[in-house]
Amino acid sequence: MTATRHPSGTAQPADASLARELLDGLTEAVLTTDETGRVTMANATAAALLPEITVGSDLAGCPVAALARAVAANSAAFDTQHHGRRLHGTRRQLTGSRFAWYVRDVTEEHAQADALRAERSRTAFLAHAGSRLGLAVHRDQVLLATITLAVPYLADVAVALPRPAVTAEPPTRWIRYADGEPAPVAGLAGATLTSSVPGLAEALAGEPAEPERWLDAEPADLAPLLPPGFGPPGTVLVSPLLNADGSAGALLLVRRAGRAGFDRREIELAREFAARAGAALGTADLHGEQAHLAQVLQASLLPPELPTVPGVIMAGGYRAAGDSLRIGGDFYEVFPHPHGTLFALGDVCGKGVGAAVLTGRVRQSLRTLRLVERRPLELIQLLNGALVDAPDAARRSQLTTLLLGSIDCGPAGLDVRLAGGGHPAPLLVSADGTVTPVPVGGMPVGALTVARFAETRVHLDPGDLLLAYTDGVTAACGPRELATFGAARLHAAVASAAGRSPAALVDRVLRAVDEWLAGEAHDDIAMLAVGASTPV
Numbered sequence: 001m002t003a004t005r006h007p008s009g010t011a012q013p014a015d016a017s018l019a020r021e022l023l024d025g026l027t028e029a030v031l032t033t034d035e036t037g038r039v040t041m042a043n044a045t046a047a048a049l050l051p052e053i054t055v056g057s058d059l060a061g062c063p064v065a066a067l068a069r070a071v072a073a074n075s076a077a078f079d080t081q082h083h084g085r086r087l088h089g090t091r092r093q094l095t096g097s098r099f100a101w102y103v104r105d106v107t108e109e110h111a112q113a114d115a116l117r118a119e120r121s122r123t124a125f126l127a128h129a130g131s132r133l134g135l136a137v138h139r140d141q142v143l144l145a146t147i148t149l150a151v152p153y154l155a156d157v158a159v160a161l162p163r164p165a166v167t168a169e170p171p172t173r174w175i176r177y178a179d180g181e182p183a184p185v186a187g188l189a190g191a192t193l194t195s196s197v198p199g200l201a202e203a204l205a206g207e208p209a210e211p212e213r214w215l216d217a218e219p220a221d222l223a224p225l226l227p228p229g230f231g232p233p234g235t236v237l238v239s240p241l242l243n244a245d246g247s248a249g250a251l252l253l254v255r256r257a258g259r260a261g262f263d264r265r266e267i268e269l270a271r272e273f274a275a276r277a278g279a280a281l282g283t284a285d286l287h288g289e290q291a292h293l294a295q296v297l298q299a300s301l302l303p304p305e306l307p308t309v310p311g312v313i314m315a316g317g318y319r320a321a322g323d324s325l326r327i328g329g330d331f332y333e334v335f336p337h338p339h340g341t342l343f344a345l346g347d348v349c350g351k352g353v354g355a356a357v358l359t360g361r362v363r364q365s366l367r368t369l370r371l372v373e374r375r376p377l378e379l380i381q382l383l384n385g386a387l388v389d390a391p392d393a394a395r396r397s398q399l400t401t402l403l404l405g406s407i408d409c410g411p412a413g414l415d416v417r418l419a420g421g422g423h424p425a426p427l428l429v430s431a432d433g434t435v436t437p438v439p440v441g442g443m444p445v446g447a448l449t450v451a452r453f454a455e456t457r458v459h460l461d462p463g464d465l466l467l468a469y470t471d472g473v474t475a476a477c478g479p480r481e482l483a484t485f486g487a488a489r490l491h492a493a494v495a496s497a498a499g500r501s502p503a504a505l506v507d508r509v510l511r512a513v514d515e516w517l518a519g520e521a522h523d524d525i526a527m528l529a530v531g532a533s534t535p536v
Contacts, residue, residue: 029103033059035096037071049087049105059101067101086110122269125153129273133280142284144184146241146251146277147177154270155237155253159225161189162241162249162281163204171204171249178227190224197222199238203250206240208271226254235261239274243282251277303332303526309341311409315502317510317527319472329355330470330526331363335370341407342370342379345528347423347470349399349444362387362400362445376404376419377455380445384421384453387446400445403468405530413532414460421445421453424471427491429505431463433498435491438466460532465505467494468530472523473509478516485516502529 020043023030029046031039031053039057046053052063059071066080067089076091089103129149136142143160150158157178161171171194177184194201202208222233234257241249251274255261262270303318316332329348334341344366348359365386366379373379380402387400402421407414418426420440428436441454460466469490476485493512497505506529513525 027104029101031059031101031103032094033099033101035098040098046103049085049103050082067103118265122265125149125269126272126276130276133276136280137284137287139281139284139288142277142280143175144177145280147175147184150251150253150270150273151177152179154266154273156256156259157226157230157233157252157254159252159254160241160249160277161193161200161204161252163247174225176225176227178230181227185227187224193224197236197238197252199236200250200252203238203240204247206242206247208239222254225252230256232257234259237262237267237270239271241278241281242275243278243285245282248278248281248285304334306334307336309334309336309407312341312407312414313502313531314343315506315529317506317525317529319510319513319522319525321522321524329359330472330524331359332468332526332528333363333366334528335367337370337374339374340409342374342376343405343407343468343528343530344402345423345468345470345526346400346402346421346445347472347524347526358400361390362402374406376406376417377453380404380419380421380442380453384445384451385449388449399447401471402445403440405466405468407530413462413464414530416458416460416466416530417455418458419453419455421451424469424474426466426468427494428458428460429465429467429494429498431461431499433495435495435498460530462532463499464532465498465502466530467505467509467527469509469527470525472525473513473527476513476517476522476525477520479518479520485513489516502531505529 020041023041024044026043026045029049030041030043031046031050032041034040037058037060039053039055039059042050042053042055050064053059053067060068062068062071064080064082066078066082066087069075070078070089070091078087078089080087085105086107087103088106089101092100092102094100129145132145132149133142136145139162143162147158147160157176159174159176161174163171171189173186174189175184175186194204222236226233233254235255237253239251239253240247241251251270253262253270303316306314306316314334318330318332329350330346331348332343332345334343336342346359346362348355348362350358362383365383369379369382369386373382383402400421401423403423403426404419404421406417408417418438418440420442422442422444423440425437425439428438430436438456438458440456443451443453445451445453458466474485474487474490477483478485489512490509493509494505497508500508506527509527510525513522
């Protein structure tokens with residue numbers, strides 16, 4: 001057999017030389033030992049990765065401590081850090097008591113695994129933050145969520161400095177949360193804070209700043225924002241809270257002196273988090289504006305206090321829909337005049353601001369038109385013409401159901417003249433408990449230029465009551481078999497209040513509807529009860 005000469009000078013068979021070449025080509029370090037534990041062979045990778053281990057050395061006493069411990073303990077594997085590299089070794093038994101150790105450099109594998117775990121952690125953080133911020137509908141809720149989410153994942157202290165919601169003035173207050181503090185703390189910002197904290201002015205202008213390392217002599221400017229005993233801050237990262245209108249404020253992330261500074265990925269994460277917080281602030285501000293608008297409109301649309309009319313007793317009932325931002329379209333009005341009283345009860349089609357605008361238009365039109373016309377049928381025709389002729393009538397729905405009534409007082413009771421525009425029939429409640437619908441009919445007001453409206457008359461004896469209501473009463477849908485309150489239940493509730501005052505009648509119907517709803521959402525409800533005289 002042909003022999004070759006090994007670099008050591010000893011003759012080697014050709015196949016042994018080939019085996020050596022193959023071993024030297026491996027990316028793993030390979031060490032073989034004899035029966036005494038001494039190294040008999042180390043390939044080229046082993047010479048580069050473990051230069052301290054040479055042929056003939058004893059592995060049990062080698063400088064690689066983790067490998068030496070594994071040999072001494074007869075362990076089949078080890079992991080260690082060596083020369084800044086992470087190594088993983090495994091042992092395989094050869095013939096007899098000889099062994100081979102295979103050592104891999106797993107530094108890159110661990111780095112990739114660490115990077116993957118860090119990326120998953122960042123993704124999970126942003127997902128959780130997005131969920132929390134998305135559920136916050138008020139400004140203070142967004143600010144609290146922002147600072148509590150940031151600690152301790154991003155920083156040891158988080159401070160939010162929001163701009164005022166309605167101006168572009170510098171922040172006048174701050175809110176802070178620190179790791180270890182039982183609850184967030186708020187305070188007022190000093191006049192010089194913007195200029196004294198590096199990066200804050202840029203963030204308030206919508207420009208991100210680089211992380212700032214603070215020297216021991218510098219933290220006095222930041223000290224008012226930090227918890228007592230925090231000590232000199234290490235790194236401060238200032239990010240703008242951006243929304244569609246620009247910067248809504250700034251977020252300060254402060255790390256202790258002993259904590260590592262922000263690396264590039266952490267800076268990107270902090271910027272993304274601050275952007276989401278800023279967008280949530282913008283949404284909260286919009287929600288606040290809408291809520292304020294709704295409150296103003298609701299206040300202007302609430303039914304008025306009923307006037308005192310000689311010979312007539314009245315009571316009204318109003319219940320807005322369950323959603324606080326939905327503005328009701330149901331209303332009632334009473335207009336006394338020298339010869340009696342005119343009343344109206346209506347239900348505007350739709351919800352929200354559009355319905356509120358139409359409700360206001362209908363009520364204002366009635367207040368104006370009743371000065372020139374007090375007859376119900378003629379008045380409802382004038383109102384229909386006013387709504388149809390409105391400049392924006394072609395672009396929106398004008399439908400309104402309406403019941404108009406005029407009351408004339410007499411010695412034998414009240415004579416009521418009713419005109420209808422597609423509204424539910426009012427109920428006549430006799431003192432003996434008899435409930436009789438008073439059909440009026442007619443078409444909805446504002447729907448057509450040429451519309452038909454109806455009129456009828458009814459007499460109220462002393463002790464009788466007339467109840468006008470909107471369809472929110474009968475259409476109230478409770479949890480029981482998804483059924484509506486309906487006409488039959490309304491008649492029963494009305495009959496149970498016969499002989500009582502109009503206020504008692506309205507209260508009885510509202511309580512019956514509430515019991516039926518059992519907390520479920522409902523449409524707007526309006527009622528107006530008229531009595532002929534003081535009930536017996």
